[in-house]
Amino acid sequence: MLKIVTIDPKDDSILRLYLDNNSVIDFDVKAEIERIPCYKSLYDKALFNAVQFKNKRVYWNDQCDFHLDQILERGRVVN
Numbered sequence: 001m002l003k004i005v006t007i008d009p010k011d012d013s014i015l016r017l018y019l020d021n022n023s024v025i026d027f028d029v030k031a032e033i034e035r036i037p038c039y040k041s042l043y044d045k046a047l048f049n050a051v052q053f054k055n056k057r058v059y060w061n062d063q064c065d066f067h068l069d070q071i072l073e074r075g076r077v078v079n
Contacts, residue, residue, distance in 0.1 A: 007058065014029070015071075038064065
């Protein structure tokens with residue numbers, strides 16, 4: 001059962017997730033921001049950088065969140 005260890009918000013709406021199995025995943029949030037209207041607030045860099053996580057959920061507020069399964073499905077592994 002994978003767990004998030006830490007998250008590093010990057011430029012260009014990329015979240016870099018470090019997982020407890022030592023893998024690193026980059027998740028491009030920009031595609032989700034453009035696809036889902038309620039995520040548009042994440043264009044605000046201060047809000048985007050305030051990302052938090054708990055268990056398998058990455059979130060900013062009640063409207064903007066992702067489950068780790070979504071991130072693994074749409075993200076890419078960093079070498």
